Amino acid sequence: MNRRTAIAALFLGFAACARSEQATTGTGKANVTIKGSDTMVILGQRWAENYMKLNPGMTIQVTGGGSGTGIAALINGSTDVCESSRPMKDKEKDEVQQKRGAPAVETKVALDAVAIYVNAKSPLQEISIPTLRKIYRAEAKNWKEAGGPDHAIVLYGRENNSGTYGYFKEHVLDGKDFAAATQTLAGTSAVANAVKGDVFGIGYGGIAYLEGVRALKVKKDDAAPAIAPTLETSQDGTYPISRFLYFYTAGPPTGSIKRFVEWVESAAGQKVIGDVGYYPLPKKEP
Amino acid sequence: MTQLVATVPATEKSSLPSHRLVRRPRILEAIAETAIKAVALLSILSVLLILFFVGKEALPVLTSAEVHKEVTVRTLFAAHAEAGYMWQPVSDEPKYNILPLFLGTLKVTFVALLVAVPLGVSAALYVSEFAGRRTKEIIKPAIELLAGVPSVVIGFFALVVLASWVQRVFGTEHRLNSIVAGVALAVAVVPIIFSVSEDAFRAVPGSYRSAALALGSTRSQVMLKVVVPAAAPGIAASIVLGFGRAIGETMIVVLATGNAAIFDGSFERSTRTVTATIAQELGEVVVGSAHYHVLFALGALLFLSTLTVNLGAERIVGRMRRRLGGGT
Numbered sequence: 001m002n003r004r005t006a007i008a009a010l011f012l013g014f015a016a017c018a019r020s021e022q023a024t025t026g027t028g029k030a031n032v033t034i035k036g037s038d039t040m041v042i043l044g045q046r047w048a049e050n051y052m053k054l055n056p057g058m059t060i061q062v063t064g065g066g067s068g069t070g071i072a073a074l075i076n077g078s079t080d081v082c083e084s085s086r087p088m089k090d091k092e093k094d095e096v097q098q099k100r101g102a103p104a105v106e107t108k109v110a111l112d113a114v115a116i117y118v119n120a121k122s123p124l125q126e127i128s129i130p131t132l133r134k135i136y137r138a139e140a141k142n143w144k145e146a147g148g149p150d151h152a153i154v155l156y157g158r159e160n161n162s163g164t165y166g167y168f169k170e171h172v173l174d175g176k177d178f179a180a181a182t183q184t185l186a187g188t189s190a191v192a193n194a195v196k197g198d199v200f201g202i203g204y205g206g207i208a209y210l211e212g213v214r215a216l217k218v219k220k221d222d223a224a225p226a227i228a229p230t231l232e233t234s235q236d237g238t239y240p241i242s243r244f245l246y247f248y249t250a251g252p253p254t255g256s257i258k259r260f261v262e263w264v265e266s267a268a269g270q271k272v273i274g275d276v277g278y279y280p281l282p283k284k285e286p
Numbered sequence: 287m288t289q290l291v292a293t294v295p296a297t298e299k300s301s302l303p304s305h306r307l308v309r310r311p312r313i314l315e316a317i318a319e320t321a322i323k324a325v326a327l328l329s330i331l332s333v334l335l336i337l338f339f340v341g342k343e344a345l346p347v348l349t350s351a352e353v354h355k356e357v358t359v360r361t362l363f364a365a366h367a368e369a370g371y372m373w374q375p376v377s378d379e380p381k382y383n384i385l386p387l388f389l390g391t392l393k394v395t396f397v398a399l400l401v402a403v404p405l406g407v408s409a410a411l412y413v414s415e416f417a418g419r420r421t422k423e424i425i426k427p428a429i430e431l432l433a434g435v436p437s438v439v440i441g442f443f444a445l446v447v448l449a450s451w452v453q454r455v456f457g458t459e460h461r462l463n464s465i466v467a468g469v470a471l472a473v474a475v476v477p478i479i480f481s482v483s484e485d486a487f488r489a490v491p492g493s494y495r496s497a498a499l500a501l502g503s504t505r506s507q508v509m510l511k512v513v514v515p516a517a518a519p520g521i522a523a524s525i526v527l528g529f530g531r532a533i534g535e536t537m538i539v540v541l542a543t544g545n546a547a548i549f550d551g552s553f554e555r556s557t558r559t560v561t562a563t564i565a566q567e568l569g570e571v572v573v574g575s576a577h578y579h580v581l582f583a584l585g586a587l588l589f590l591s592t593l594t595v596n597l598g599a600e601r602i603v604g605r606m607r608r609r610l611g612g613g614t
Contacts, residue, residue, distance in 0.1 A: 169376075
């Protein structure tokens with residue numbers, strides 16, 4: 001009997017602990033989950049680390065999987081915050097409203113230039129959007145057509161749950177399909193790594209993944225000047241394929257989530273962005 | 287179980303009254319039997335439940351009008367007017383042609399078996415017929431250890447090391463291709479083919495060998511004309527098991543094929559398999575969408591094709607066994 005009471009007490013104790021842990025912050029959850037964009041996963045992790053250092057007792061879990069995965073998780077209610085490298089579609093916003101009973105709320109958190117990666121040994125320096133479109137739609141299959149050596153182009157890209165895939169399809173391919181020969185890799189770092197090992201490869205992805213590859217200058221059309229992806233050209237919009245990175249929540253963020261999002265937007269949070277390799281939001285932007 | 291029944295009365299004989307001696311083992315036996323039966327039924331039940339669930343989720347591809355707006359059974363197989371045989375589900379006009387995926391699976395599996403069958407079977411032959419006890423004790427566990435290497439590790443090795451090596455040696459167009467994936471897959475398949483074939487060789491009665499030797503055969507004649515034919519059903523079974531492993535493997539092909547759904551016969555270009563497609567896309571689809579149901583249809587088709595191969599092979603193996611005698 002004694003033993004049984006002891007066990008019961010123990011269980012009650014655990015339950016109480018679990019209870020009190022949730023209650024510590026008082027104004028919200030002490031456990032926040034963030035899920036989504038692979039482009040943003042290192043950014044999210046760095047934010048979480050820094051924020052947890054400042055706020056002991058908070059736990060922020062960051063996982064990737066792709067913007068589509070994050071959005072699906074937000075719809076299904078399995079994440080608090082969704083990181084996305086593309087704006088949510090109306091259809092997805094409707095689904096959040098339907099399943100979560102609150103509108104999807106968008107917060108712009110950082111700026112990214114979609115870089116066109118080539119191998120460090122490639123002679124190419126610049127490329128125009130129309131040429132890029134031809135290459136990724138299998139209308140141009142040889143580097144000659146882009147001003148390079150006489151050799152077949154090897155295409156690398158992202159899985160179709162990637163926000164970068166969606167962005168590239170919409171802004172570079174005009175919504176048309178990728179060439180079937182595009183090798184789809186899981187994660188931007190995998191794309192950069194593949195291009196690093198392939199002299200005739202080309203890939204695309206976030207600006208923070210330039211390890212071992214070179215980013216081409218990009219021309220809006222054949223007549224336009226070639227612009228390198230930098231902080232300035234992304235902030236003033238002259239680099240033709242720069243984009244915002246987003247946080248999405250179901251309903252406006254509240255409690256601990258709100259404090260985290262506000263910190264991300266603050267000077268301290270925006271400083272982290274530069275360390276990771278992306279660009280902070282322009283000052284005038286809300 | 288037999289051990290349990292035998293030892294309990296033996297040890298307790300002296301200290302227990304006689305009626306317990308008889309009853310207790312029976313109760314134990316009954317409990318053990320029911321438990322084992324339940325476990326066996328549970329595993330069959332779970333397979334049936336999985337089958338039912340996959341079938342249920344795949345069915346809308348045949349029946350649902352909502353799904354038919356995006357995809358019909360015909361468009362799963364027939365070429366698109368402009369795009370041809372294309373798998374591109376996330377698109378303004380989604381394209382769900384599954385032929386490139388099945389072709390990819392076949393190509394990779396073909397290469398894997400091409401490499402793994404000769405390696406696995408001849409290693410088994412060596413170990414069971416030629417190797418001395420010492421060598422056998424090293425080789426056998428070493429190959430079986432290969433089965434314990436996580437497939438993600440094999441895939442990673444293929445992605446980082448093997449692919450560069452293959453491209454340097456063969457000058458393949460794409461770094462990640464059917465050959466790289468097939469060879470990596472072979473590493474996972476060899477242990478299965480090896481251990482099942484080795485069992486088959488070992489099961490050939492020693493009297494067969496003695497009789498052939500007594501009739502004046504050389505060692506290689508004994509091996510090729512007696513042992514191999516006698517073990518043929520077992521070897522065939524090992525190949526079927528290897529095929530099943532190769533066709534269902536996911537992690538290795540996700541990492542090593544390059545995942546481009548190209549519809550052509552080339553082995554030196556990237557490819558995309560059915561399993562890799564399901565693994566990479568199911569995580570993000572909206573539940574209930576056409577894409578979601580097509581992925582389940584892919585799973586169901588893959589299951590049906592392995593089932594057909596397995597059943598067909600079983601019949602062939604059975605026929606061989608009857609005709610040849612011996613074997614396993």
